[in-house]
Amino acid sequence: MRASSVLALLGAACIFSSSAFAEEYKEMRPYFTESLTYTFGDSERNADDAWGGYIGLGAALTEYWGLEAGLFYQAFPMGGNSDPNRWEEWGVEANALYFYSRKPSFSPYFKFGLGTAWTDLETPAGDADTRQPFYQAGLGFMSAFKYFTLRGDVAYRYTDAKFSGLDDFQEPQLRLGIAIPIGKAEVAEADDKMTAPVTDSDGDGVLDDRDQCPGTPRGVRVDAKGCPIDTDGDGVPDYLDKCPASPAGTPVDSSGCPLATKVDRKFEDVNFGFDRFDLTDYARVTLDKTAGEINAMVQKNPGVRIEVEGHTDSIGTNEYNQALGVRRATAVKDYLIRKGVSGDVITTRSYGETKPIATNDTAKGRLLNRRTEIRATSE
Structure with a gap:
């Protein structure tokens, strides 16, 4: 068969297959494949072109890359000059496939790979058995029909055939065959989508087949899933939330406002030197921690109130110690205010001795x- 005839047949198959299917889903199933092979023999073989066959298995690695491995056989009949040769080859090969598209209707791809061929050579001078590695690169297509996938490719094969005075073989090769996908197709789902137009019942801009919150009131802002926006993440959507900035993790009521919880918390005492009301270094460290805890409590529960009580030992008069307790409580209050605690929530009291x-x-x-x-x- 002439090379131009085989190329024309392959081109016609590509054009015909482009309209075979209208599905838009991506074909990612593994497959079994078998093909008829035609190889244009290198002149160094001193033989006619070869017919053969190929069987293999393939699988998708990603949306664009696939891997295929298989077995092949081909025979080059005697031909050429007055001392013709006859070749029989069988071997294994593995190819990486890069798909331009995974649409079942037409999936063009590039391929490149390598393999090993075992050869039985018959010559007028005698026979020889050899093994040669080869490399190949080419392009092809796959096109799905109802029960099978048509495929074809053309490749250029380079064989390291340096034996018996021969040079390397450089040979174009055509394959045309079928692939049988393994596993269930998505055609039924695709057909349903084509025959049943998807609508947006609640008019929120997210189609019903992706809307996880159907029935959202008109005009309400929604996320990509069609659910109302909940900015503070308290479980109450913004359009119902009367307190849209509730701190994360705060228990809220049906209006999105923090639940009032009773608070009764005593913090670490602050101690003073004799007859003094200035804060020690340790007292400042203690109050820094206390101020942080108070600010967090007030943020979660605005009803929290802070009471600071000043106390003394028994040395001195009652009147003096009462006033000293006031100064100590005031010193603590002023420090807490400097650390961000609102003075409106703090009250001071002195109990003296x-x-x-x-x-x-x-x-x-x-x-x-x-x-x-x-x-x-708090109440």
Whole structure:
């Protein structure tokens, strides 16, 4: 068969197959394939062109790349000059396929690969058995019909055939055959989509087949899934949320507003030196932590109130210690305000020496009594 005739047959198959199917889904199933092969023999073979066959398995690796491996056989009949040769070849090959498109109607691809051929050579001078590696590159197509896929490709094959004084073989090769996909196709689903137009029942801009929240009221802003936007993530969509900036993780009511929870929390005491109301370094570290916790509590529950109580030991008069307790409570309040706590939620009170928590008969006990207590409460 002349090369121009085979090329014309392959071209006609490509043109005919482009209108075989109208589906737009991507064909990604593994497949079994078998093809008729025609190889234009290199003149170094001193033989006629070869007919043969190929069987293989293929699979998609990604949307664009595929891998195929198979077995082949071909025979070059005696021909050429007065001392013709006869070749029989069988072997294995593996090819990488790069698909321009995965549409079943027409999937063009490039291929490149390698393999090994075992050869039985008959010559007038005697016979020889050899093995040669080869490399190939080409292009082809696949086109799906109802029960099978038509495929064809043309490749240029380079064979390392340096034996018995021969040079390398450089041979064009044509294949035309079928592929049988393995697994269930998506045709039924595609047909349903074509015969049943998809609508947008609630008019939110997301079609019903992708809308996870059908029935959204008109005019409500939605996300890509068709569900109402919930900016603060509290489970209440913005169009119903009366408190749209609730802190993350805050329990809310049906209106999206934080639930009022009762608070009764006592923080670490702040201790002072004898007859002093200035803050020590340790006291500042303690109040930094306390201020952060208070700010978080107030943000979640605006009803939280902070009470700061000043206390003293028993040394000195009652009147002096009452005033000293006021100064200590005020010092703590001023520091908390500097750390971001609103002064509107803080109240101060002095108990002087009236509420000791330890004995005033020892230095350690008096140190524990020289303190400021901080408590958070809410209704």
